[in-house]
Amino acid sequence: MNTHEYNEAINAMQATLESEPSRSLIKDAFSRLLANKGAVVGMVIILALFFVAFFGPYITPYDFLSQDLTIRNQKATWAHPFGTDDLGRDVLSRIIYGARTAVILSISITFISFIIGTIVGALGAYVGGKVDAFIVWIIDLTMSIPSLLLVVVINTSLKPPLIRWMEEMYLKTFRPFYRETIWVDFVLVFGSLALIKWPKAARIIRGQILSIRNQNYVTAARASGVSTFGILKKYVIPNAMGPVIVLLSATLGEAMILESTFSFLGIGVRPPMPSWGNMISDGLRVWHIHPHILVAPASVLAIVTMAFSFLGDGLNDAFNPRQWN
């Protein structure tokens, strides 16, 4: 093969390559995701949930606190599509505000646990040695004990002193901020839940960095003088994206479930602030007489968790094509 023929062959190859539109990893995965019906339905439900959560105050027909004792425990009517509860509050409005609670808390939990997880995971992967061994030990430790119990202990033991501190600060400064003890609930719930959620993020991020860093193309890039930051930007982050996105969606769903679990047990968000968990726990008291008070929030929570499962499964298939059989 002479030089001329060789060049022609190369040009022909380039031409065929350019004629097909190039697609990025993310776009490719996204098109696979859209082909999965269950995942699309899940995504639509979750987007609707986020919409309702952000615009809640503008679309609720009633205030979540306004009581009307003349219409207690009513079944579904046109005025109250999901009925009213034992204080005559509109169940639909309370569910919408419950969605706000759930979304705000689960986004904060996911955000915090990912920040901690990324820092710790990257630290372990890059420093290695004893630091890494210690981090792995901590991760294994948190994953091998019944975590719910531990988090519950954190919540119950730190709440009274924090509230006492807020009261003292209020008496000293008379700032209205210190009267809102609802913030203590929120901070404690997402703080303690982030505490049990970060190890999973740390484990996956650490594993991703370790496996990508040892790939031949990264070694080649390093040999040709690409800086650490450049390698991170060009190779590590885009390649680690898939598992991280899958984990992100899973953590959002799990955090939402954990928040409602807490409120169900009466240690998370306290009434009158609505959360799906404490609505279910309220409904459980009167379920035999007025089942709708229980069924409405429980069904909403069930649908949302199902949506997260299906979306997570779709994302997993879309971003990890190597797992296909």
Next chain:
Amino acid sequence: MFRYVVSRLLRWVPTVLVVLLVVYALAFFGAGDPIKLIFLRAPGDVAYDEVRIEAMREEAGLNRPFFVQFADYLGHLVRGDFGNSLVSGRSVGGMIKNALPITLKLGLAATLLLTLIGSVLGVIAALNHNKSLDTIISAFALTVWGIPVFVSGPLLMVLLVRYLNVMDVPYGWKGLFTPQIILPLIVLSITPMALIIRQARSAVLEVLSEDYIRTARSKGIPNIQIVLKHILRPILTPIVNQMGLITINMLNNAVLIETVFGIPGLGQMTVKAISGSDYPVILGLVFIGSTVVLTVNLAVDLVFPLLDPRALDKREVKKT
């Protein structure tokens, strides 16, 4: 083998120590002094006598530094003494002795149920790979995996008791083989069942592509015999491997299930201890919970080489 068990136990000790230390510290610095808690909780206007409280603290040894008290607690724990409840004054060990068998019975029954049904469903799904039966079973697994038990439990209860009227209100505990245990058992086993279904399904799919299955098929061995002889054994490994995770799941869910259905096991004890800030009880429960999880993990590790001798070799390689 013996050395392996001992080394596992030795690695477990620091884990439990750290967990107990964290909980003890939270109780010590967060919740405050147990004697004061008892006084605050006493009915009526009990005189808040500083001198008397100090005397009682002195007597109970609460004036000592944190680590001395913690070491003292550990010393009692080793001798099987969990201390006394702050609320009822009963011994924590006795309370656990009453509650633990109930939760264990329920958990074991649920584990047995979900493993059997889950692996059968997983095998069926894999044998009908990409057919409608597979889609239905996989969708079922996905659906039940996410739904928390305090949602599925009450919803099923409303459906079965109030609308279909097929059972009485399931409440309380009168033994494992009574009708009111059916619903808690179903709810408790349905979530981890999804895990087993998916594991069994992917394991069978993997096995089906092996050469020895093709050989068996080409020899004309009937399908049912292939499944019984060549497929069931390899799927045992991933299923047994999930037992640790399932145990944690069971313990977490027991807290919720026992609240919903009024079962006086460890879960209900936990909820009561939490609402009463009853720290000796909480510490005892944390200890028991971690012990149960450890025992299961250890059992899994011991059974593993029996099922798959290759696993032992792999682990030996990893250790060196």
